[in-house]
Amino acid sequence: MKPQRMTAPSPSRFRQAIRSELEGMTSVERSTGALLLVGALLIRLLYIGQPIRHDEAVTFLDYASQPLGLALSDYSLPNNHLFHTLLLKATTSVLGGSLPAIRLWAFAAGMLTVPAVYLLTRRFADRGAALLATALAAAWPELVHYSTNARGYALIALGFLALLALGDEMAERDTSVLAIAIAVVLALGMYTAPVMLYPGGAALLWTVVERGRRAGVAGVRGLLPRVAVTVALAGMLTAIAYSPVVVRSGLAPLLSNRYVVALSFREFLRTMPAFAGDLAQSLGLGIPLPVLGLLVAAGAFGAFHPREGRDRRLALVLTVLGWCGLLLAATRRAPPARVFLFLVPLGCAYAGMGCALVVRRLALVRLADVRTACAIVALCLAGFLATSSIRSRAVLRTLETGTLADAPVTASYLLARLRPGDRIVVRNPCNIVLDYYLLRGGGRRLREIDSRASTGHVFVVVEPRHLQTLEMVQAIEPRVPWSALTLQAPVDTFTSARVYTYRAASTE
Numbered sequence: 001m002k003p004q005r006m007t008a009p010s011p012s013r014f015r016q017a018i019r020s021e022l023e024g025m026t027s028v029e030r031s032t033g034a035l036l037l038v039g040a041l042l043i044r045l046l047y048i049g050q051p052i053r054h055d056e057a058v059t060f061l062d063y064a065s066q067p068l069g070l071a072l073s074d075y076s077l078p079n080n081h082l083f084h085t086l087l088l089k090a091t092t093s094v095l096g097g098s099l100p101a102i103r104l105w106a107f108a109a110g111m112l113t114v115p116a117v118y119l120l121t122r123r124f125a126d127r128g129a130a131l132l133a134t135a136l137a138a139a140w141p142e143l144v145h146y147s148t149n150a151r152g153y154a155l156i157a158l159g160f161l162a163l164l165a166l167g168d169e170m171a172e173r174d175t176s177v178l179a180i181a182i183a184v185v186l187a188l189g190m191y192t193a194p195v196m197l198y199p200g201g202a203a204l205l206w207t208v209v210e211r212g213r214r215a216g217v218a219g220v221r222g223l224l225p226r227v228a229v230t231v232a233l234a235g236m237l238t239a240i241a242y243s244p245v246v247v248r249s250g251l252a253p254l255l256s257n258r259y260v261v262a263l264s265f266r267e268f269l270r271t272m273p274a275f276a277g278d279l280a281q282s283l284g285l286g287i288p289l290p291v292l293g294l295l296v297a298a299g300a301f302g303a304f305h306p307r308e309g310r311d312r313r314l315a316l317v318l319t320v321l322g323w324c325g326l327l328l329a330a331t332r333r334a335p336p337a338r339v340f341l342f343l344v345p346l347g348c349a350y351a352g353m354g355c356a357l358v359v360r361r362l363a364l365v366r367l368a369d370v371r372t373a374c375a376i377v378a379l380c381l382a383g384f385l386a387t388s389s390i391r392s393r394a395v396l397r398t399l400e401t402g403t404l405a406d407a408p409v410t411a412s413y414l415l416a417r418l419r420p421g422d423r424i425v426v427r428n429p430c431n432i433v434l435d436y437y438l439l440r441g442g443g444r445r446l447r448e449i450d451s452r453a454s455t456g457h458v459f460v461v462v463e464p465r466h467l468q469t470l471e472m473v474q475a476i477e478p479r480v481p482w483s484a485l486t487l488q489a490p491v492d493t494f495t496s497a498r499v500y501t502y503r504a505a506s507t508e
Contacts, residue, residue, distance in 0.1 A: 003229075005150065025127060032131055032375035033118070036382055038137035040114045043386050047148040047395050049099050054402025054429035055079055056150040057436040060102050064088040066225030072398060073244035075253040082241070083191040097440065102150045109154035113345055115140050123168055124313055125356065128374030129302070132359075133352025135378035136295070138293075139385035141286030143344055145395045151250070152192035153341045157191040160199035160342040164316075167207035171214060174226040182207075183230045187237035194254065195335055199342040202323040204231070208482020209319050213311060217459040262332040275334040282337035283344055286394025289386065295351045304351030313350070317445040320346065338400060355381070402429025404463055406497035411437030413492065413499065414459055421456030424449055425477045431461045458485060458502040465496050 022030065052060075063071045063085045071085055086106045095101035117137040121130040131277055137143060146154045162185050170178045182204075189196030208227060212220045245253060263271065284292045303313050320343070328334065361375045389395060396405065404410070411434055414424060414487075424446055426434055435446050458480055462468050474482055485502040492499040 001503070008399075016349055018486035021122070021127075026371055026375075028372050028375045029127055029131060029367070032378055033134065035379060036131070036134050036138045036384050037114060039109060039201045039382055039386065043139060043390075044110060044147045045146055046187070046390070048103055048107060049146060050148060050396055051403065051405055051407050052099060052102070052433055052436050053149060053395060053400075054432055056102060056401070057432040059088060059150055060097060061084060061435060061439070064092055064102075065097070069244065073248040075245040075249060078193070078253075078257060081155075081193045082245075083188055084150070084152040084155060086498050097436075103148055106150050106152075106154045107147050109158045110143060111423075113143065113147075113154065113158050113161065116158060116165075117208065117345045117348050117352075120161055120164055120345070121164070121352050123314075123355045124309060124349070125302075128359065128371050128378075129353045131375055131378040132355045133349045133383065135253075135382035137345055138350035138352055139382045139389065140348060141385070141389040141394050142283055142341065144389065145285060145398060145400070146338070146341055148395075149401060151401065153338055156189050156199060157342040157345055159185050159192075159196070160203060161345055163189075163200060163203035164206070164346075165201050168210065170207050170223070170226070171210040174211075174223050178227050179230045180233065182318075183233035183237065186230075186234035186387055187241065189233075190234070190238040191241040194260075195339045198324050198327055198339065199320075200234075201327060202320040204317055205323050206319040209315050210312070213315055227251055259335075260331070260333060265332060268329075268332040268334075273335050275337070278337040279340060282400065283340065283347075285394055285400075286389040286400055288388060291384075291388075295347075298354030298358065299347055299350035300354070301352045301357060304356075305354075305357055313353070317346070317350065399465060402466075404430040404433040404461075404497060406463075406494035407433045408492055409442075410434060410461060410497050410499060411441050413494075414438070415441045415443050417457075417459070418443070419456055420452065421454040422449070423453035423456065423458045423477075423480070424461065425458060425473055425480065426461040427463075427466075427468055427476055429466065430461060430468075434461060460500040460502065462498045462500065463496060464498070470498075470500060 025033070058077075059081070063074060063080050066074070068089060071080075071089055072082055076082060084105060088102065091104050094103050095104075100107075109197055114134060114137045120129045120133040121133040143154075143157075146157075163182060164180045166178055166185065170182065186196070186200045186204075189200055193359060204227060208220060208223060211223045215222075241256065246341050262268075280292075287295070303317050304310060309325050324340070324343075341450075355377065359374050359377050360370050363370045407430070414434075415438065418424075424434070426446070431446060438449075439445055441456075462470055474480070482502070485504060486503040488503055492501070
């Protein structure tokens with residue numbers, strides 16, 4: 001497999017490298033690449049209108065809909081991915097609060113990740129491997145999911161790929177331009193969410209390791225001062241970006257919120273089996289287990305074979321996994337599995353390399369035919385993943401970041417029946433999701449409805465997929481005299497949600 005150096009960050013050099021890459025492709029490879037990009041676009045468009053999720057709704061309603069100063073200084077919850085919120089604020093101020101407008105930046109980052117995976121793979125392998133990796137990135141369900149989920153994770157994954165490309169160049173020539181570019185990408189990632197420490201630290205460490213592999217100890221000594229300046233610049237930019245948060249609330253929201261406080265070592269170890277299960281379930285969303293196992297095996301095969309370039313491939317994967325493991329142990333707090341979304345594009349690259357080797361060994365024909373075979377297999381692989389994901393409805397069914405799948409129809413149902421004095425009782429994470437659709441439907445937010453409630457009907461929304469029961473939802477509203485109310489039959493049941501209507505016993 002022959003990798004190609006894709007020089008960066010000079011725009012002219014980058015354009016020249018892309019032009020050279022396209023000219024070196026066969027017509028079949030160019031057509032395949034175009035079809036994969038179109039397929040990636042179509043499958044993401046398919047889900048861009050899926051019901052809004054809890055974390056997205058919080059981002060839009062509680063942050064991006066507020067004045068800019070409040071939006072960028074409110075870190076009461078780490079749910080506020082500040083850089084993404086800034087982008088979202090700019091978009092929705094112009095385009096309004098529709099789902100495509102809210103998800104625009106995640107969508108754009110998710111789409112850019114697909115060609116970025118191709119470019120990363122070409123640094124390690126040939127075009128066949130890069131096309132196979134691109135096919136995986138185009139249709140991988142979890143990448144599709146977070147391309148249509150207005151959070152910062154797709155931005156962080158794209159930033160990781162950019163850092164690997166820039167780091168690869170810095171390992172060869174440590175210029176000031178590269179250092180500044182890396183610092184800016186690091187700072188933007190940290191401004192999105194502090195979990196950028198995982199991919200950002202891994203990429204920086206790999207840059208040093210790769211320099212050592214190429215130039216030995218002397219090369220590392222020469223690079224370390226530049227890396228130190230890069231980290232300092234990134235830290236300074238990050239501190240400036242977070243200054244509104246610090247001025248408003250101090251450092252506590254960043255350093256000691258309940259989501260980042262370290263567990264005891266024993267408690268931390270007890271969480272690891274569940275964390276490992278969540279990680280496999282999240283990153284492998286919608287992929288049949290046997291297929292996922294084969295892709296993992298292909299990734300391992302791609303890391304170890306062929307002998308040429310093995311040290312380079314192993315250095316990257318072992319550095320990334322080692323850094324993540326060390327940081328996880330140092331913080332003694334397992335983050336949500338989605339934090340490691342950035343590993344999926346890297347996994348696609350390695351699985352693409354492994355699949356290309358298998359195709360090459362099975363083809364046993366001329367090189368040109370091997371390239372055609374890789375292109376055909378890439379299309380088949382993307383088609384299989386997309387079809388499997390769509391048929392299983394995995395992206396729609398996942399409960400990640402909180403959901404109320406029936407929220408649009410539930411909101412319409414409630415808006416048609418709400419009268420002055422009525423109340424809606426709904427439990428987290430469904431409340432803010434319903435809030436969005438009530439507001440979009442021309443109604444008021446839940447807190448306004450609740451503030452005006454008196455002796456009218458009480459509508460209780462229950463989502464069993466979040467293990468909710470009627471009694472559990474009732475318990476969050478002790479002010480309601482449940483014993484004095486009568487349950488009105490029948491209970492209205494949608495695909496998953498249920499709406500119970502209570503009225504005062506004396507109401508006819």
